[in-house]
Amino acid sequence: MTTPQLWTVVIPVKRPEHAKTRLADAVGELRPRFARAFAADTVRAALDCPPVTRVIVVTDDAAAADEARSLGAEVVADAPDAGLNAALRHGAEAARSVAGDAAVASLSADLPALRPAELERVLAAAAQHPLSFVADAAGIGTTLYAAGPGVPFEPAFGGRSRAAHRLAGAVELELGGIPSVRRDVDTAVDLWDARRLGVGPRTAALLAELDVAL
Ligand SMILES: Nc1nc2c(ncn2[C@@H]2O[C@H](COP(=O)(O)OP(=O)(O)OP(=O)(O)O)[C@@H](O)[C@H]2O)c(=O)[nH]1
């Protein structure tokens, strides 16, 4: 049996006061807290995934950073302050400054239903390709982008990133049975769908608070 590929996972977390704006109508003043809860549940699930040896969170938000550290992740500041792709490249550089041949996968921080077992299947598939990605549930964007050992990490998030990643030569991982890896939450409909899949503890607690408030 061959040894499974080990991974460093990079998770970018935007400052919550500017994040998840499309959720504002549904959750009102709870929006920044939802953004942090999604991130915490994503980080927890990634850390619980056996082939993941390190999780590096890229953020300038002190509360998200503290929570990520308390869960067992490392944190680097969003030093480039130049948007998502720059933040991700910065996280990958941090990973490879310690281990030059690290396999690096980025995950969106808005995957509150993420299941470690589904992520493990995705990472096993990603290990078969130099560059790969998973499309989001809508089929337009990307939730995971992965570069194997020694492969330049050059993400192209933003807008129609599924097409952009394909054009750049990354292989789309078209596995069935990975809804939790694909279910990013941008809108109220996405949030209800994540709840149907089963969200992590931080998002579940906040949804309970929202139910009381409604
Ligand atoms: N560190 C960092 N993370 C970012 C940045 N921009 C986006 N992200 C993260 O990238 C992921 C995908 O971002 P989006 O889904 O566009 O999230 P968003 O901007 O909060 O959502 P909307 O306001 O609805 O567009 C989330 O994990 C965000 O926290 C950035 O400039 N820096």
Ligand SMILES: C=C(OP(=O)(O)O)C(=O)O
């Ligand atoms: C930035 C992206 O995500 P979202 O659709 O969540 O904004 C993307 O998928 O490239």
